[in-house]
Amino acid sequence: xxxxxxxxxxxxxxxxxxxxxxxxxxxxxxxxxxxxxxxxxxxxxxxxxxxxxxxxxxxxxxxxxxxxxxxxxxxxxxxxxxxxxxxxxxxxxxxxxxxxxxxxxxxxxxxxxxxxxxxxxxxxxxxxxxxxxxxxxxxxxxxxxxxxxxxxxxxxxxxxxxxxxxxxxxxxxxxxxxxxxxxxxxxxxxxxxxxxxxxxxxxxxxxxxxxxxxxxxxxxxxxxxxxxxxxxxxxxxxxxxxxxxxxxxxxxxxxxxxxxxxxxxxxxxxxxxxxxxxxxxxxxxxxxxxxxxxxxxxxx
Amino acid sequence: xxxxxxxxxxxxxxxxxxxxxxxxxxxxxxxxxxxxxxxxxxxxxxxxxxxxxxxxxxxxxxxxxxxxxxxxxxxxxxxxxxxxxxxxxxxxxxxxxxxxxxxxxxxxx
Numbered sequence: 001x002x003x004x005x006x007x008x009x010x011x012x013x014x015x016x017x018x019x020x021x022x023x024x025x026x027x028x029x030x031x032x033x034x035x036x037x038x039x040x041x042x043x044x045x046x047x048x049x050x051x052x053x054x055x056x057x058x059x060x061x062x063x064x065x066x067x068x069x070x071x072x073x074x075x076x077x078x079x080x081x082x083x084x085x086x087x088x089x090x091x092x093x094x095x096x097x098x099x100x101x102x103x104x105x106x107x108x109x110x111x112x113x114x115x116x117x118x119x120x121x122x123x124x125x126x127x128x129x130x131x132x133x134x135x136x137x138x139x140x141x142x143x144x145x146x147x148x149x150x151x152x153x154x155x156x157x158x159x160x161x162x163x164x165x166x167x168x169x170x171x172x173x174x175x176x177x178x179x180x181x182x183x184x185x186x187x188x189x190x191x192x193x194x195x196x197x198x199x200x201x202x203x204x205x206x207x208x209x210x211x212x213x214x215x216x217x218x219x220x221x222x223x224x225x226x227x228x229x230x231x232x233x234x235x236x237x238x239x240x241x242x243x244x245x246x247x248x249x250x251x252x253x254x255x256x257x258x259x260x261x262x263x264x265x266x267x268x269x270x271x272x273x274x275x276x277x278x279x280x281x282x283x284x285x286x287x288x289x290x291x292x293x294x295x296x297x298x299x300x
Numbered sequence: 301x302x303x304x305x306x307x308x309x310x311x312x313x314x315x316x317x318x319x320x321x322x323x324x325x326x327x328x329x330x331x332x333x334x335x336x337x338x339x340x341x342x343x344x345x346x347x348x349x350x351x352x353x354x355x356x357x358x359x360x361x362x363x364x365x366x367x368x369x370x371x372x373x374x375x376x377x378x379x380x381x382x383x384x385x386x387x388x389x390x391x392x393x394x395x396x397x398x399x400x401x402x403x404x405x406x407x408x409x
Binding site for chain 2: 014
C-alpha cells in the first residue's frame with residue numbers, strides 16, 4: 001500500500017496536532033535562537049557565498065534546518081537541500097515564520113503566540129515590539145482591518161485641500177473625508193501651524209478599539225492619553241508588508257465584526273481591502289520613546 | 301527521499317511516521333506534520349550540541365554543519381564531547397516521547 005494517499009477524514013485530528021506541534025516548534029526554535037544567538041549570527045555573517053542571505057539575520061539558522069518545513073505541501077518533502085535555490089529572499093523566511101506563528105483563525109493571540117510573534121518582529125524592526133506597553137494592552141493584536149476615510153487635520157481641511165500632489169489626490173481622494181473629527185480632535189490648530197509630523201500622523205493612522213481595552217472604563221483619561229498618537233506596527237501576515245502608524249482614531253464599533261480600521265494610505269500599502277474580502281493584520285505597540293523610527297512603510 | 305542528517309542513523313522517526321499513517325491524514329497534512337517533527341528534532345539536537353561547546357567550538361561546529369560533511373561533523377563532535385551519540389539520542393528520545401503522547405491524546409479524543 002502506498003504511504004501517501006487521499007483521505008476524507010475531517011481535518012480535526014490534523015488541526016489539533018498541527019497546533020500543538022507548531023507551538024512546540026516555535027518554542028524550540030526560540031530557545032535555540034536565544035541561547036546561541038551570537039554563534040548563529042556569526043554563521044549568518046560568515047556563511048559561504050552559496051548559502052548567503054542577509055548578513056546578521058537569525059534566519060541563517062533556517063539554512064541549517066531540514067528544508068521540508070519551509071515549503072509545503074508534500075511534494076517538497078522529497079527535495080534535497082542541494083535542490084533549493086541558492087539565493088533565498090529574506091521575505092520568504094519572514095512569511096514562513098509568520099505562517100508558522102500566526103493562527104489560522106482570526107482571534108486574540110495566546111500569550112505564547114504573542115511572545116513568539118513580537119520576538120520575531122522586534123528582531124526585524126530592531127526596536128521592541130510589544131503587545132502590552134506600560135501595563136496597557138488592546139483587546140486584541142490580531143484582527144480584521146476595515147477601510148477608514150481621511151481625517152480633517154485642521155479646521156477647514158477638505159478633500160480638495162488634503163493632498164500634497166495631484167498623484168496623491170488621484171489615488172486617495174476617492175476614499176472621502178470623515179464627517180467628524182478623529183478621536184483626538186484636529187491634528188493641528190490651523191493649516192499654517194500644521195507640521196510634517198501632523199501630516200504623517202493623518203496619512204499613516206489606524207483606528208483601534210481603545211474602548212474595549214482591558215481597564216479602559218476604569219481609567220478613561222489615562223488610557224486616552226496613552227493611546228493618543230501611540231506608535232504601532234501593523235503587518236499583513238499574508239504578504240509581509242508592514243507599516244509604522246499611529247493610533248489616530250477610536251473604532252470601529254464592535255458590531256462591525258472588524259477590530260481596527262486603516263487610513264486609505266495604510267490599506268493601499270498593506271493590500272488589505274474591506275467588505276467581504278476583508279483580511280486580518282497583526283498590530284503591536286512600538287516601544288520607541290525617542291521617536292527614532294519614522295511613520296510609513298517599513299521593510300521587515 | 302528525505303534529506304539525511306548527520307544524526308539520522310541514531311535517531312529513528314519511523315515509529316512516529318507510522319502512527320501518523322494510522323491517523324489516515326491527507327498527504328499534505330502528513331507531510332506538514334513530518335516536517336514539523338523533523339525540524340523540531342533538528343532544533344533540539346542542535347541546542348544539545350551547542351550547549352556542550354565553547355564559543356569558539358560552536359563556530360567551528362556550525363561551519364562543519366554548513367558543509368554537510370557527516371564524517372567531518374562526527375570527527376569534530378567525538379573529539380570534543382564525551383558520549384555525544386548518547387546525548388543526541390537522549391534529547392531526541394525525550395522529544396519523540398512528547399510527540400507520541402500528543403498523537404495518542406489527539407487520536408483518542
